[in-house]
Amino acid sequence: xxxxxxxxxxxxxxxxxxxxxxxxxxxxxxxxxxxxxxxxxxxxxxxxxxxxxxxxxxxxxxxxxxxxxxxxxxxxxxxxxxxxxxxxxxxxxxxxxxxxxxxxxxxxxxxxxxxxxxxxxxxxxxxxxxxxxxxxxxxxxxxxxxxxxxxxxxxxxxxxxxxxxxxxxxxxxxxxxxxxxxxxxxxxxxxxxxxxxxxxxxxxxxxxxxxxxxxxxxxxxxxxxxxxxxxxxxxxxxxxxxxxxxxxxxxxxxxxxxxxxxxxxxxxxxxxxxxxxxxxxxxxxxxxxxxxxxxxxxxxxxxxxxxxxxxx
Numbered sequence: 001x002x003x004x005x006x007x008x009x010x011x012x013x014x015x016x017x018x019x020x021x022x023x024x025x026x027x028x029x030x031x032x033x034x035x036x037x038x039x040x041x042x043x044x045x046x047x048x049x050x051x052x053x054x055x056x057x058x059x060x061x062x063x064x065x066x067x068x069x070x071x072x073x074x075x076x077x078x079x080x081x082x083x084x085x086x087x088x089x090x091x092x093x094x095x096x097x098x099x100x101x102x103x104x105x106x107x108x109x110x111x112x113x114x115x116x117x118x119x120x121x122x123x124x125x126x127x128x129x130x131x132x133x134x135x136x137x138x139x140x141x142x143x144x145x146x147x148x149x150x151x152x153x154x155x156x157x158x159x160x161x162x163x164x165x166x167x168x169x170x171x172x173x174x175x176x177x178x179x180x181x182x183x184x185x186x187x188x189x190x191x192x193x194x195x196x197x198x199x200x201x202x203x204x205x206x207x208x209x210x211x212x213x214x215x216x217x218x219x220x221x222x223x224x225x226x227x228x229x230x231x232x233x234x235x236x237x238x239x240x241x242x243x244x245x246x247x248x249x250x251x252x253x254x255x256x257x258x259x260x261x262x263x264x265x266x267x268x269x270x271x272x273x274x275x276x277x278x279x280x281x282x283x284x285x286x287x288x289x290x291x292x293x294x295x296x297x298x299x300x301x302x303x304x305x306x307x308x309x310x311x312x
Contacts, residue, residue: 002312003059003085004292009049012297015060017290023082023089030095031069032077032088036108037310038063039287039295040141041203041228043084047296053081060084060292061310065098065108074098076107076267078115079254084292086312093260096267101275109307110145110281112253114270116225117146119256121153124249125199125221129154132192134184134200134215136208137228138175139166141284141307146201147173148279158188158197160208162302169282169305181208185215192217196244199223206230218244225251282306 001022006014025031043061046053053062059082067074069087075095080088098107120142121127127150135150137143138159150157151174159175161167167178179187188197196217202208205227212222224232240246257263273279284306287295291310298304 001086002289003082004061004289004310005057005059006047007057009047009056012047012293012300014047014056015293015296017292020059020085022087025089028091028093029089030092032064032066032075032090032095033069034064034083034086034088034312035066036064036105037061037083037085037289037312038065038078038108038112039292039299039308039310040112041226041299042112044296044300058082063108063112064088065104065111068095074104074107076104076111078112078257084289084310086289094263096264099271099275102271105283105286105309105311106274106281107271109141109283109309110270110274110279111267113141113307114145114274114279114281115257115266116253117142117149118266118270119251119253120146120201120223120225121149121155123256124201124223124225124251127153127155127199130156131198132156132158132188132195134158134160134188134197134202134212135170135175136160136200136202136204136212138170138173138178139305140203142203142225144169144173144282144306145279147175149273150174152273152278158184158191160184166305173280184208185211188215196220201225203227204229206232209233213239213243213246216244216246219246220244221247221249223249223251284308286311 061083065076159170203226207229209232
């Protein structure tokens, strides 16, 4: 089978498409024929060696959808190593069924980022009717889904984007206000009449974290779920007190899907939103498997919007 292998950590140039032996399932595992692979920023961290995923040499990636080889059952997954491939082996209890009404590519595009958006809006800070929140990188894969889920819960969304094209996508997802990154904290306070926002969902990190603390209302929550611009500088906890008894969380999807039951419950809630037409999953681009390197280059250059897929 073909797979995307990296022999060493580094830039996109370390990704190579190779013929490798097909995996063989062990006890409690099944072989899955991959139909679509989800590309995520965590894959960049894995490739770079920033504490995510497998150490080289390895097949990169953790998300996808396809059919169980023996039964034809449609399934999707996150957290399955070696997913940039034509076949994967996965523990049966870490696969989730893809229901009728959800396309296989949409399932691959939605699962990791969609479940992330779902726990952010429903658990990290449970958005209530009328709450103002900031969604950074709102035209990205998580951002577009999070904006829609926030609106479905009655939230009022201030979206940040880096271009007018991306601003239009954020508005299309339901954002109430769309602003740039420069001076976003001051602008957010103006929009909220000086009160500040209830929560900030920050997947950018270093470039936005410190300024974001100034946009929060008293007891507001800074939720750092990613660090596309790098990890924030160390935080002096005394700042949280003087800024209004603020909260900071660094959540992970792994925590919120740590058991098979939690995983299936979260995935089921997400797929229900999609099947009912309440959540639109935007696939920004599809790449053949052997163009994984180009996909990573485009992702890191922020040339993309929505979700990127590899199609074996």
